[in-house]
Structures are given as structure tokens and as C-alpha cells.
Amino acid sequence: MGPAELMQAAAMARRFYLEGKSKIQIADEFGVSRFKVARVLESAVEQELVRIEIRVPSELDAERSDALRAHFGLRHVVVAESPTEAPDDTPDPEHLGEVAAELLEELVAEGDVLGLAWGRSTIHMAAALRELAPCTVVQLTGVYDAGAERGSVEAVRRAADVSGGEAHPIYAPMLLSDAGTAAALRAQPGIAAAFDYFDKVTIAAVSIGTWEAGISTVHDMLGKEERDHYASLGVAAEMSAHLFSSDGRRIGRDLGERCITVEPERLRRVPEVVAIAGGRRKAGAIDAVLRSGLVTSLVTDAAAADLLLSTPAPACPALDRADPDR
Numbered sequence: 001m002g003p004a005e006l007m008q009a010a011a012m013a014r015r016f017y018l019e020g021k022s023k024i025q026i027a028d029e030f031g032v033s034r035f036k037v038a039r040v041l042e043s044a045v046e047q048e049l050v051r052i053e054i055r056v057p058s059e060l061d062a063e064r065s066d067a068l069r070a071h072f073g074l075r076h077v078v079v080a081e082s083p084t085e086a087p088d089d090t091p092d093p094e095h096l097g098e099v100a101a102e103l104l105e106e107l108v109a110e111g112d113v114l115g116l117a118w119g120r121s122t123i124h125m126a127a128a129l130r131e132l133a134p135c136t137v138v139q140l141t142g143v144y145d146a147g148a149e150r151g152s153v154e155a156v157r158r159a160a161d162v163s164g165g166e167a168h169p170i171y172a173p174m175l176l177s178d179a180g181t182a183a184a185l186r187a188q189p190g191i192a193a194a195f196d197y198f199d200k201v202t203i204a205a206v207s208i209g210t211w212e213a214g215i216s217t218v219h220d221m222l223g224k225e226e227r228d229h230y231a232s233l234g235v236a237a238e239m240s241a242h243l244f245s246s247d248g249r250r251i252g253r254d255l256g257e258r259c260i261t262v263e264p265e266r267l268r269r270v271p272e273v274v275a276i277a278g279g280r281r282k283a284g285a286i287d288a289v290l291r292s293g294l295v296t297s298l299v300t301d302a303a304a305a306d307l308l309l310s311t312p313a314p315a316c317p318a319l320d321r322a323d324p325d326r
Contacts, residue, residue, distance in 0.1 A: 009044045016041055017050060060099070064305045068298070071313050072290050075272070076297035078103055079305045082278070093278075097124025100276045100299040104205065107272060108133050112202045114159060115140040115262065117240045118152045118174060118217060119207020121276035121299075126155035132163035138197040140204060140267075141240050142174035142260030144217050168194045172260045174241055175221045179257040186260065198266045206267075206295070208277035209238040210285040218243075218255070230255065237285035239275070239294070240267070246284065248291025248314070267294050274299065283307035290314065 015021040027034040044050045061079040069077040080099045108114055110133045116122050117140040137160040143152045153169040160167035172191055176182040185191055209216030216238040219227055236246040241259035243252040250264060273294060277286050278301035286304055289295055291314045
């Protein structure tokens with residue numbers, strides 16, 4: 001560009017990018033066609049007179065997020081950077097919880113019913129909430145054990161306090177000794193009232209576990225014989241006390257009958273289900289649950305994202321069954 005063209009391009013770029021004027025308005029001002037304006041603006045970018053930057057917080061990875069969203073056909077994916085001070089197979093549930101809290105603060109609208117399932121990441125998420133639209137909060141699973149009750153129940157109460165809405169906790173163990181005991185507990189008034197809300201849930205937050213000690217809550221609650229039995233069935237993932245094979249099929253249904261938890265059929269009807277899980281060791285489990293079609297959005301880290309992107313894309317994206325406008 002010569003000096004005159006350069007000054008004209010700079011002026012047009014200022015009008016378009018900084019002042020928000022349309023190409024037609026700029027064309028009228030400079031006495032040229034809107035096609036000329038478009039060519040000048042395009043040339044200004046090509047010759048770096050104008051530089052366009054897409055900036056997100058450094059702890060988030062926009063490129064991986066978009067690639068993973070498209071790969072699995074999800075509605076929202078937020079990929080956080082993996083912790084630099086820890087090995088790739090060590091997730092950071094506290095940081096993932098903070099990122100998930102920001103996502104929920106954005107997604108939850110007034111009048112929603114928010115469901116929270118047990119999980120370390122969901123507990124960290126609830127603790128990190130700073131503001132939330134007025135909504136009802138319901139617990140989707142029983143508690144891990146007596147010591148963990150404070151975490152799961154308090155997560156529901158914390159979210160309700162932040163939103164100013166009602167809280168519906170579940171004061172019962174997640175896993176019972178047999179299906180009959182579980183059914184009797186579900187019939188108790190307080191627990192039945194919480195279960196009545198499951199069909200009203202519009203947004204749910206869940207965690208995902210690999211079938212390994214210390215990574216799956218249910219795995220750690222069972223004895224060795226039962227753990228080995230479900231492993232022999234090919235379990236690859238656990239979510240809300242439900243087991244999944246690597247291709248996303250639900251297996252070990254008898255275990256679910258012994259648990260105080262939201263049923264997969266009800267979870268499938270929830271318009272927005274946000275899963276929170278990260279780390280290389282959980283990548284296979286995340287992949288399995290995403291293939292089940294129960295999850296619509298994901299908060300994960302770069303270590304898991306890279307492995308997930310190396311897998312074949314699922315044939316039926318989760319959004320095929322969800323209403324984006326709810």
C-alpha cells in the first residue's frame with residue numbers, strides 16, 4: 001500500500017473494528033462501494049495493519065476445547081491446562097472444580113433445577129461457586145460414607161445458599177448391601193422427595209471414575225470378590241454408581257439396583273449433563289461415558305483431552321437426544 005491507501009485502510013479499519021460501524025456505513029462515508037471496503041479490510045489483515053487476536057485465560061485451552069467438542073458432538077467443552085508440577089496421570093480435581101463452577105455460573109438460569117452427583121470434583125466445584133441464578137439444588141446420589149457425608153450434602157447446601165434456592169439433600173449411603181434395602185430407603189419420605197425432583201432436573205453435574213482403587217468411589221466401596229466380578233464383565237468406567245464398558249454400554253445393572261442414585265434413564269432426559277474429570281488415567285473412562293450418550297458437556301484437562309482426541313469419534317453424538325433450547 002502507498003501512503004494514501006495506508007491511511008484510508010487504517011481509517012476504515014478503525015471505523016469497522018473499534019467503532020463498530022458497518023461496511024455500508026463506511027462505504028457511504030468514504031464514497032466507495034461496500035465491496036471496496038471489504039477488500040480494503042481484508043488487505044489490512046493480510047498485511048498486518050490489523051492484527052486479530054483471540055485470547056482466553058492462559059489456564060484454558062481454546063483449541064483443544066473446540067476440537068474435543070466437535071469430536072464427540074458435545075455442547076460445551078472446557079479444557080484446562082494440566083498441572084505442571086504433577087505427572088500427566090495426576091488430575092487436579094480442585095482446579096477442574098473451579099473451572100466447572102465458572103461454567104455452571106454461566107449455564108444455570110433462574111428457575112433451573114440443578115442436580116449434583118457425588119464426586120471430589122463436584123464437591124470442589126460447589127465450594128468454588130461465587131454466584132448462581134436462583135435455582136433448586138438436588139442431590140443425585142447417596143453419600144460415599146459417614147465421613148464423606150459432609151462433603152456431598154454440604155455441596156448441595158452450598159450451591160443452594162449461593163443461589164438462594166431450595167436444597168434437597170439425600171441422607172443415605174450410596175451403596176447398600178442388597179437391592180431390597182436400597183428400595184426400602186428410596187421409599188422413605190425425605191429420600192423419595194429428592195427422587196421426585198430427578199425428573200425436574202435441567203442441569204446436572206457428575207464425576208467419572210476409572211475402575212481402579214482411589215479413582216472410582218464405588219470400586220473402593222466393594223470387596224475384592226465383587227470388584228473382580230465387575231472387572232470380568234469389562235467395566236471401563238463408573239459414573240454415579242453406574243458401570244460402563246469401553247463402548248459406552250451399561251453393564252453390571254444389578255449393582256445399580258443396590259445404589260441410591262439417579263437412574264440412567266432419568267439422567268438421559270436431563271437437557272444439560274456436565275461431566276467433570278481429567279488426567280491420563282481417566283481418559284479411557286471419560287471416553288466410555290461420553291459414548292454412552294448420557295453427557296452433553298465436559299470439563300477436563302489437556303492430558304485427558306489429547307488421549308480422547310486420538311480415539312474414533314462416536315457414531316451417535318450425545319446432542320442427538322438433547323434439546324439445546326430446553
